[in-house]
Amino acid sequence: MSRLSISGVGRTFPAVNRGATTLALQPTNLEVADNDFITILGPSGCGKSTLLRIVAGLDEPTTGEVRLDGAPVRGPGADRGMVFQSYTLFPWLTVLQNICFGLREKGMPAAQQAEIAARFIAEVGLTGFEGHYPKQLSGGMQQRVALARALANDPKILLLDEPFGALDNQTRALMQELLLSIWELHKKTVLFVTHDVDEAIFMANRCVVFSARPGRIKNELAIDLPYPRHYTVKTTPRFSELKAQVTEDIRAESLKTAQMER
């Protein structure tokens, strides 16, 4: 049985100012197995983030339903950890307190919180920064804390909404490797939304390509590159082959988006 089951999930946004309603996401089906690393790739505005937000419980589907381990998703919860594109660390809390946020909400004793937090701070390479406030950290460091904060909660599935989108290329590549190593270590299930083709192929075992708006799954690819993946995999012929294929798919959709906006 799959861990996360998305069946017939569609989203229509209500009309604004007597305009027409907006169909953001056509009814979509997706089965996510345990330990899957699925990237959702699509042009901007294709509804891929909407789908992720519905899985997180932050938005409600107009049609269909999401089930996690058989139980329907009714709202947000600690069993689905999320990392956002914007920097969402709580600015009034230190790195340590940010990572403990969810644990404290669970009512875990402070000593145990600190122990778990220390482990994840070490995993994202931020030992020594426990007492820093988010504003004292670079963008990449903030997203590493956000990742540690989501992981500390031990969610069943990790949802990432273009988490490295605002970072520069070098930092982004390092973050991808970091996330991949953490995923290989913890055997998490991951849904990762991105518009970056390299990123989508490098990390995923399955890559889902979305069509232009109104979004639907256009194509699904098994990424058969072996794990553990080293960054050098990006220069292998197989990677280039997959990249060519995905680029072709996504380019057609981006063109459609561009034409719609004209």
Add this chain to the structure above:
Amino acid sequence: MKPLREVAPGPRLALGVLFFILFFAAWAAATLGGFVSKTFLADPITMVRSGWTLLAEQGFAKDIGFTVWRVLGGFVLAALIAVPLGVLMGAYKPVEAFFEPFVSFARYLPASAFIPLLILWAGIGEAQKLSVIFLGSFFQLVLMIAVQVGATRRDLVEAAYTLGANDWGIVKRVLIPFSAPQVAETLRLVLGWAWTYVIVAELIGASAGIGHMITDSQALLATDQIIFGIITIGVIGLLSDLAFKRLNRGLFRWAAL
């Protein structure tokens, strides 16, 4: 000078002090130079001298004490109710929909116009003074705090939800800490306004207080005492403002980063 370029702390202080010096110099020149009649405006030296007499011989310190106690009493009472209500209004839209129209209406009611009514209801004792301050600050506080709490970044709220926070957890651990620095700034601002109400309240039906001293002095045409009273209020206001600012900066170090 370049637009928005910061000025160093030393020159900044010097510029601020310079204006005070120029202000007093112009005042001294106008009065001591004989350009303005003493009946209308006392000169700075007479003002300082009669201020000393007030403090040393006429128990003006007691008046100051009364005024400070009224401002703080009325303001603290208003804040004790306004802060929780503002937080609830900011957090829960139905609560806001219920109170907001009335509060918006009430904040335009001039507190000083209620003084005759308040004398009728509460007499001329302390209750009446405190109610004027309360009326003057409460509605302003509620409305501004509600707006600030309601303006909490949505992505932080969503992040907290995905970390397992429940609705009350969102209020307690996201909305309140996020808006706390601005709420503290609002309290500081409104405390300043409370000072203007207290004098008006004391002009009518008071037996002590800075405002009371000013009314008495008016009967004697003692412009030196009136000006000393006004300056006293200014100085106390400035000091309490500085103390409040320092407290806020200490409490919310993260906001200044």
